[in-house]
Amino acid sequence: MMEKKRSDCPALPPGWKKEEVIRKSGLSAGKSDVYYYSPSGKKFRSKPQLSRYLGNKVDLGCFDFRTGKMMPGKLQKSKQRLRHDALSLAKGGKPDLNTALPIRQTASIFKQPVTKVTSHPGNKVKADLQRASEQPRQLFWERRLKGLQPSDVTEEVLRTMDLPKGLQGIGPDSSDDTLLSAIASALHMSSTPITGQTTAAAEKNPAIWLNTSQPLCRAFTVTDEQIREQELKVHQARRSLEDALMADGLARAAENTRELLEGKTA
Secondary structure (H helix, E strand, C coil): CEEEEEEECCCCCCCCEEEEEEECCCCCCCCEEEEEECCCCCEECCHHHHHHHHCCCCCCCCEECCCCEECHHHHHHHHHHHHHHHHHHHCCCCCCCCCCCCCCCCCCCCCCCCCCCCCCCCCCCCCCHHHHHCCCCCCCHHHHHCCCCCECCCCCECCCCCCCCCCCECCCCCCHHHHHHHHHHHHHHCCCCCCCECCCHHHHCHHHHCCCCCCCEECCCCCHHHHHHHHHHHHHHHHHHHHHHHHHHHHHHHHHHHHHHHHHHC
């Protein structure tokens, strides 16, 4: 069940309509989706689509897609942030490319290297570089990824992947969603092969025998058949994306031609 509310949008040219769809049931009850309709009835689901369609006719820099209003303060904050980032880069700073996971950094109780400052010329300071570079991690930190779900530009929750039958989680809260996030995080952060927990004792007491460099799942192997199946899926996804881009390009060309003809007849 959904409730639709359509109204005029003064921030856009005359004839444009804003529609808000409120969900009445299901897991996403109470959430709403916002769409815009052109005078010709064409539907727009996101601000980038509006920008591409309107072009230079309307400045959407401070347009808020959800409320349908112009927010000058929003544009000012964005300009200040861009100006600050550009100034930082001009001074030799680096862009923020941090992709760190939400892992709690606990206080270490282990021996840490100590630097002794002295003017004695024969003083030598030794430090364990390997231990200094390793950051302590909370046990079962993967549970912090629970409840995180991807969504598109309209805040619609995307369907998660289906894990193969050979991947089985161990430890507390061994759900498929948490296991998928843990494996994806291991592939993203680790340079070592992902094999799972190879010790059988980890299933009996993971709090003691857990290999923290591997995700919380039983040991598994990837066969050549699974690799070929995955390659086929990737090939099909690329073909689907290619067809979608081709159809979008043809639709844009047809729309531009129609608008050009309408302009000439007017």
